[in-house]
Amino acid sequence: MTSIFTQRNLGKRTDVLIIGGGIVGCGLLRDLSLHDVDAVLIDKKDFTSQTSNSSSKMLHGGIRYLENFDFKLVFEALHEKNLWLKLAPHLAKERKFYLPTFSDSKRPLWMLKIGLFLYDFLSSFQNRPHQMASASQTLKDLNGIRSHGLKGAGIYYDAVVDDGKLTLEVLYDAVLNPKCRALNYVSLADLKLPNEEQDHFVATLKDELTGETTTILAKDVVFATGPFTDQVLADIEGLKWKPCLLPSKGSHLWISKQALPVTESLVMVGKDDRVIFVIPWHDRVLVGTTEKVMNGEMFDLRPSQEEITYLLDALKDYFPDKNISSSDILGSFAGVRPLVKESDTNDLGKTAREHKVFSPHERVRVIVGGKYTTFRVMVQEVARELCLKNNQAYSSEHTKRALRQPSIIPAFTNKELDAASRELIWRHELPRIEDDLLLRRAGKIDS
Ligand SMILES: Cc1cc2nc3c(=O)[nH]c(=O)nc-3n(C[C@H](O)[C@H](O)[C@H](O)COP(=O)(O)OP(=O)(O)OC[C@H]3O[C@@H](n4cnc5c(N)ncnc54)[C@H](O)[C@@H]3O)c2cc1C
Structure with a gap:
């Protein structure tokens, strides 16, 4: 079997290493891809197998946030919802x-x-x-x-949205640019911070299915690990991380x-x-x-x-x-x-759904919180900064382009998984195990 690291052309260096392949990580990879920035995304499990496949499957303003006077969030989310209805009518209805x-x-x-x-x-x-x-x-x-x-x-x-498929199609769109690579079942086993002479981190990556490890040098690292963020960052030596999630x-x-x-x-x-x-x-x-x-x-x-x-x-x-x-x-x-703690409340209903970007090191960004609906705008602050660092002018309009790589089995249909579709999914939709093909690419429900 070819190693996943060679099969997906991981290479030895990247400008940006993104940890986490939910909607936030995939959305960021797509934004960077559309700006021609070299980036690698890894996920410890299958892409979009955690929170981003377990939402209420709605693109919405959040009617109940009105009672908390979260007008800014509702405004932004409603505009994003209406944008995605136009951009991806096959995934959002x-x-x-x-x-x-x-x-x-x-x-x-x-x-x-x-x-x-x-x-x-x-x-x-x-x-x-x-x-x-x-x-x-x-x-x-x-x-x-x-x-x-x-x-x-x-x-x-x-x-309503097929949350799993939207995340995957955002990812497929991103990896159309060969400068952007994505690997599932690959976790961050170790991260060495740069010393004064180095301009890069040394990340040790572990294939969770084969146990194989490799290293990659990265100039910047972004954690898009959703609710797992506090646990992942606690394990990284040298990063000062104060738990931020509820x-x-x-x-x-x-x-x-x-x-x-x-x-x-x-x-x-x-x-x-x-x-x-x-x-x-x-x-x-x-x-x-x-x-x-x-x-x-x-x-x-x-x-x-x-x-x-x-x-x-x-x-x-x-x-x-x-x-x-x-x-x-x-x-x-x-x-x-992945709710970010409000200093004055532990009440989940009142904890804001707004996202936060933290920087525990000058070249580490942690992007957490927010809602599925607002992922496109959530990642822009980090994408802009990384594009400018990599000498690319940034435009927030690029991600308003339509997605270019539709799923083999479309959302909201009962299209059968025949042998030809199965073959195409293995070839183009990056599953690594049969269950992931059935659950997130072919639409089988988890019973
Ligand atoms: C019950 C529920 C209902 C919701 N309903 C809605 C809704 O209807 N509409 C809406 O807009 N929002 C909704 N949300 C919010 C929305 O789903 C989340 O905000 C969003 O999916 C979070 O995406 P994420 O990419 O940050 O996290 P995730 O999707 O969890 O992605 C994080 C990824 O990091 C990976 N990871 C973790 N540790 C490591 C590691 N060491 N190395 C590599 N990878 C790692 C994980 O495997 C995971 O895939 C809902 C949330 C929940 C829980």
Whole structure:
């Protein structure tokens, strides 16, 4: 077997080494690639196998952040959502969301109306305008919704996205430039900081599948390791790192559409006042999410029994006649939000979703936090700095170009994985093991 290091042309040097192949790392690699900067990205697991494949699969402004007065974030996210609807219509689709209100709801219809107007306003009226629905209309549109106490619903527009495929297509676009290379199942085993005579770091990379190691010299290093950041940086000798994250786990269930035959998306409010999205998706319905402070191992998480019960209870409350139970669960997944600590709160709901860039060494950047929706703008500050260092003029417009390398199995389809597609995926979509081909390239759900 050819070594992954030679197969993907790793080489001995690079200008920028990016650790982490979620949406943030891949987004940064693409930005650098479009500016012709030499860069290498590595991920300890498969690309986009962690948080960036475990989101609520929405490109959205974040309607609930309005209550925290995070207007800047909502504005930015709404503009990005509307941009991606145009740039990648095969990966992001506009969806109508219902916010049903009951006589005992904390937010009455008039309050929803004000919030939804503000949401449209912050999109610079690019959103399709919100509407209000009567109780009878809501009952008609949301098959099986509880009628007792129902007052009506606010309706607004956001987008759903195939988060795993968007990350992969961003990556495929990046590696079209041969100066940009990406290696999965390759971890950072050691990083030696430059001494006074050196202009480079010495990074030892380890192939997690074969155990093979190699070294590469890098002028700059960027950590885009999401919720793993504190753990990864704690292991690097010589870097002064103060833990900055409040990792928060969130889980989702795939419910069979036969059990929950909704055709429109809706927002439920759980007993603890958290929002839970219900999103029809092919032959199934996505339900989530939960929110729980996390400690310990964060790779490849699964929902706990407590989280499953919480989500099923919310469904029972909103759809009392459907008798939805654990036997209706087709699959599930969990991820960890890389929330950056606010100095004055440990309340997850109030912790801002804005990103931060830290610099624990003059040539190390750590980019963390934010939301999937805003990845393109999140990485620009770091990309600009690295382009200028490498004598490339920077334009924030480059990443507004369309993606050039579509997936073999398109998102939102039930295209079969035949032998020819399988062969093309092995050749062009960089999986290293069969499970990754099935789960993230062919769209099989994790059961
Ligand atoms: C439950 C949930 C729901 C969400 N819903 C939404 C939503 O609907 N819309 C939205 O906009 N945002 C949403 N988010 C937020 C969004 O998913 C994240 O902000 C985003 O995916 C984070 O991407 P990332 O690249 O920073 O992290 P990740 O995707 O986790 O990428 C980090 C990568 O670093 C790699 N790594 C770790 N250690 C090493 C190492 N030592 N060497 C090499 N690689 C390493 C990991 O394998 C991983 O692939 C949600 C998050 C969660 C958890």
